[in-house]
Structures are given as structure tokens and as C-alpha cells.
Amino acid sequence: MAEVNVSLGERSYTIYIGNALLSNYVENLPHKLNQQLLIITNPTISQYYLKPLLNTLSGHQIEIFEMRDGEQFKSLDSYAEAMDILINAGFNRDCGIIALGGGVVGDLAGFVASTFQRGVDSYQIPTTLLSQVDSSVGGKTAVNHPQGKNLIGTFYQPKSVVIDIDCLQTLTERDYRSGLAEIVKYGVIYDADFFQWLERHTAELNQQDPATLTYAIQRSCEIKAEVVALDEREKGLRALLNLGHTFGHAIEAATEYGAWTHGEAVAAGIIIASKLSEVTQRLNSSDFRRIKDLLLALGLPTKGPQMPWQDWLDYMQRDKKVKDGQLHFVLPVAIGQAEVVSTIEHDTVAAVITECC
Ligand SMILES: NC(=O)c1ccc[n+]([C@@H]2O[C@H](COP(=O)([O-])OP(=O)(O)OC[C@H]3O[C@@H](n4cnc5c(N)ncnc54)[C@H](O)[C@@H]3O)[C@@H](O)[C@H]2O)c1
Ligand SMILES: [Zn+2]
Missing domain, CATH: 3.40.50.1970 (Rossmann fold)
Structure with missing residues (x-):
């Protein structure tokens, strides 16, 4: 244990x-x-x-x-x-x-x-x-x-x-994979070694190998516990746990919480956030590729649904993480590291969403 x-x-x-x-x-x-x-x-x-x-x-x-x-x-x-x-x-x-x-x-x-x-x-x-x-x-x-x-x-x-x-x-296969998306999230925002470990263990994760699962769950809980201990009430660091979630919540809301599981929406959201980070020269292309490949290897979606930009904007602005009417995005800046960015032009976001959906 x-x-x-x-x-x-x-x-x-x-x-x-x-x-x-x-x-x-x-x-x-x-x-x-x-x-x-x-x-x-x-x-x-x-x-x-x-x-x-x-x-x-x-x-x-x-x-x-x-x-x-x-x-x-x-x-x-x-x-x-x-x-x-x-x-x-x-x-x-x-x-x-x-x-x-x-x-x-x-x-x-x-x-x-x-x-x-x-x-x-x-x-x-x-x-x-x-x-x-x-x-x-x-x-x-x-x-x-x-x-x-x-x-x-x-x-x-x-x-x-x-x-x-x-x-x-x-658990259903879809609900299982949904949880894997959150596990990938921890590697992307906080722990490059864990991310690499996940890359090496996709086969075992897909087979639900008990020892592999125990470690993946343990490391995820450790990261969440560490982040929560530093910032219990989400004044700063804890916000990084929302990687992929602003876009993910928009996908879930637009599809009326039915067609997409939470984890599937988060996986597509992680891709949009990573692409946005790449396009604004924060994340390098090879790290973007690694994030996408890992999600693909775990059977998660890497493309969002198509919907008009105005709908994306409406849903994202309804997300309660929005402060002062400004959209804040959690962007990975390297594998294992993320930042909250609030200065991205809407045109850039719209273009990236079009590319990723
Ligand atoms: N408190 C937080 O920090 C936090 C973080 C993330 C998500 N959430 C919330 O968590 C909820 C989503 O959780 P979820 O994905 O576990 O969904 P869920 O609780 O709806 O469970 C998914 C489905 O699996 C079934 N199920 C549960 N355990 C099972 C098992 N062992 N075998 C077979 N079926 C099983 C459930 O009955 C349900 O049909 C959302 O409401 C979300 O807002 C909260
Ligand atoms: Zn989540």
C-alpha cells in the first residue's frame, strides 16, 4: 500500500x-x-x-x-x-x-x-x-x-x-481514459520526470497494469497534495491545475455535458492550450509534439469539436475562472512547467482554436 x-x-x-x-x-x-x-x-x-x-x-x-x-x-x-x-x-x-x-x-x-x-x-x-x-x-x-x-x-x-x-x-473504458487525461495534466504542469515515465508506460496504462496504475495514481496525488498544501484556496499556484479546463469546460458546456466526458474535453483543451503556447513562442514544437503523442497513445482526443468562435468566447467567459472579464489561460511553457497568461489577443486564440478543432 x-x-x-x-x-x-x-x-x-x-x-x-x-x-x-x-x-x-x-x-x-x-x-x-x-x-x-x-x-x-x-x-x-x-x-x-x-x-x-x-x-x-x-x-x-x-x-x-x-x-x-x-x-x-x-x-x-x-x-x-x-x-x-x-x-x-x-x-x-x-x-x-x-x-x-x-x-x-x-x-x-x-x-x-x-x-x-x-x-x-x-x-x-x-x-x-x-x-x-x-x-x-x-x-x-x-x-x-x-x-x-x-x-x-x-x-x-x-x-x-x-x-x-x-x-x-x-469502470467503463471511457471513464478510465478520462482519468488518464488528468494524470497527463500533472506531468505537463509540474513534473517532467513523471511525464517521461508516462511516455514509457503507455502500454501498461492502457492495460490497466496494477503496479503501473498504483504509481501513476500515487504520483498524481502527491503533485496535487503538494500544490494544494502551497495554495489551498487557489490564490495562485493551484490555478495551474486548470490546464486545459477553460477550453474543456467550453467543450463540455457546448455539447451539453453528454457527448464528451470531462477528461476527453480536458485532453482536447490541453492540446489547444499547448498550441496557443507554441504559437505565442512559449512552448517549443518538440514539447508540443510530445504532449500530443502522449495523449494519442492513451487513446484520448487531440482535436476539439467545431463551433463558432463567438460560442467559444461565450462559454469561456462564463467559466468562473475568468477574472475582471479577462480570459486567463494556463499555458505549458515546457514539459513540467506552466504559467497563467492573460495577455493573448482574441484573434490569436480564435486562430489556434480553428487549427485544433
Ligand atoms: N472537487 C474537485 O476538486 C473536483 C475535481 C475534478 C472534478 N470534480 C467533479 O467530479 C465530477 C466528475 O467525476 P467523475 O468523472 O468521477 O464522474 P462520476 O462521479 O459521474 O462517475 C462517472 C460514472 O462512473 C460510475 N462509477 C463510479 N465508480 C465506478 C466504478 N468503480 N465502476 C463502475 N462505474 C463507476 C458513476 O456512477 C458514473 O456513472 C464532476 O462533477 C466534477 O465537477 C471535482
Ligand atoms: Zn478536471
Whole structure:
């Protein structure tokens, strides 16, 4: 089992990564679990993983909230349902909330934990690759509003994160690849050695080789943990984690969160950002090529969808990362290094998007 520490003073916690961790959930935790526990999950996940978890939780007062499966249920309605369950069961402020699922379940469960009785213990058991390398680490919680994604939420760190890579076996191929895009992102923005390691291990990643996956997840969590420890509330460095996301979110919004998975949109977004960086003479052509080749080797898209420039602009300006009406782009300036740039002419961006879509 690999361990990654997230150093945030008294809010520090450990991420555990390995095989068969779910069926030994309680045994592996260094801390005692709360007597009252609400498990939030959904039917897609619970059919495989709820029983193994419950088997380790004897003697606790357990409530289960099976929310419906889908991004549209990361909502205030689902939040209210969870609150009703907690209150009707007489749960007190010593209770704990366990998120068993992907980023949707994790974001909602974290938000519930951060607000019930002004905050109770939160535990993450991420079951998608994306949630294992990204959403379960760093303490951002959220629900969506009809006007936009993640508009309502908190920063709230969990007590622990347990990543059982066996859970990935039931994930769809597309959801698996979606998570790989975020892993590539960490190499591009932060760690040239890791990027090179990924280039050398594309075959093993495509075959979901357990040892390779464990290291890829561990290194991704380490990078995210390091970035979050330096900039928990996204005043600077943490913004680099948004590489590819301004373009990616535009793609997701334009295709109504259906045709493209988040990771696919981010992969195309990383290409657009990298091309923009190359065209404005920040990134050299051979590094651009390496980024594109790695995404291709991992079966990810390297071309965005075609849509009018005005649509791109509208969607990008709606992204909540926009400050003072100006578009900010995270651009890779070398493999392992990125910067936030806000001085690029719209014409240049439009031309690059046309080239990349
Ligand atoms: N908090 C953060 O920092 C952060 C970061 C990135 C993304 N997010 C959020 O994460 C969400 C996306 O997360 P996601 O990609 O995990 O999507 P998801 O939670 O919707 O999961 C994708 C699909 O996989 C299913 N699933 C989950 N685990 C499974 C398993 N082991 N086997 C089979 N099926 C399984 C789910 O039921 C769902 O149908 C978005 O809402 C996004 O906003 C949050
Ligand atoms: Zn992402």
C-alpha cells in the first residue's frame, strides 16, 4: 500500500492507495470511525462495492443515501435529501459521512459533511480514476446550480482518502481514459520526470497494469497534495491545475455535458492550450509534439469539436475562472512547467482554436 500525506497543519490527512483496501476498510484506517455513519453512493457503484464496505462496518449506526447517478444530481435537491436522512435518523455532530463513488458523489458528500451541524467528519472512497487522482484530493466540495457547475460549495478537507484500485475494474473504458487525461495534466504542469515515465508506460496504462496504475495514481496525488498544501484556496499556484479546463469546460458546456466526458474535453483543451503556447513562442514544437503523442497513445482526443468562435468566447467567459472579464489561460511553457497568461489577443486564440478543432 502506498501513502501520500496532504500537509495542511491540523487539517492534514493521508491518502492510502492499493489493492483490496475496501474489504479491509476499517482495519486499514489509523483513526477510529464515528459511531453514526452516512454512506453516500449511487446504484451503479453500490451494486459492486457497498456490501464489501458494509461488511467491515459492524457495530455502527449506518444510514445509506443512494443518490441517482449523473452530474445533474449533484444538486441542491440531492443535498436536501441527504440532510433529511441525517436529521430524520437523529445524527449528531459526531457523525461521519463516507463518499463511496466518483467525483459527483464525492463533491456532494463533501458538501454535506462540511455543512451538516457546521461540519462533521468526511471520508472519501473514490471509485473512478478521475476522482482518485483529482476530485477526492484537495478539499473542494460542490453542488451545481441550474446556472452553472460547482457554483455552490466549500473548501473542506476529508479525514482520509482510501483509493482501492480494484474498483477501476468495473469502470467503463471511457471513464478510465478520462482519468488518464488528468494524470497527463500533472506531468505537463509540474513534473517532467513523471511525464517521461508516462511516455514509457503507455502500454501498461492502457492495460490497466496494477503496479503501473498504483504509481501513476500515487504520483498524481502527491503533485496535487503538494500544490494544494502551497495554495489551498487557489490564490495562485493551484490555478495551474486548470490546464486545459477553460477550453474543456467550453467543450463540455457546448455539447451539453453528454457527448464528451470531462477528461476527453480536458485532453482536447490541453492540446489547444499547448498550441496557443507554441504559437505565442512559449512552448517549443518538440514539447508540443510530445504532449500530443502522449495523449494519442492513451487513446484520448487531440482535436476539439467545431463551433463558432463567438460560442467559444461565450462559454469561456462564463467559466468562473475568468477574472475582471479577462480570459486567463494556463499555458505549458515546457514539459513540467506552466504559467497563467492573460495577455493573448482574441484573434490569436480564435486562430489556434480553428487549427485544433
Ligand atoms: N472537487 C474537485 O476538486 C473536483 C475535481 C475534478 C472534478 N470534480 C467533479 O467530479 C465530477 C466528475 O467525476 P467523475 O468523472 O468521477 O464522474 P462520476 O462521479 O459521474 O462517475 C462517472 C460514472 O462512473 C460510475 N462509477 C463510479 N465508480 C465506478 C466504478 N468503480 N465502476 C463502475 N462505474 C463507476 C458513476 O456512477 C458514473 O456513472 C464532476 O462533477 C466534477 O465537477 C471535482
Ligand atoms: Zn478536471
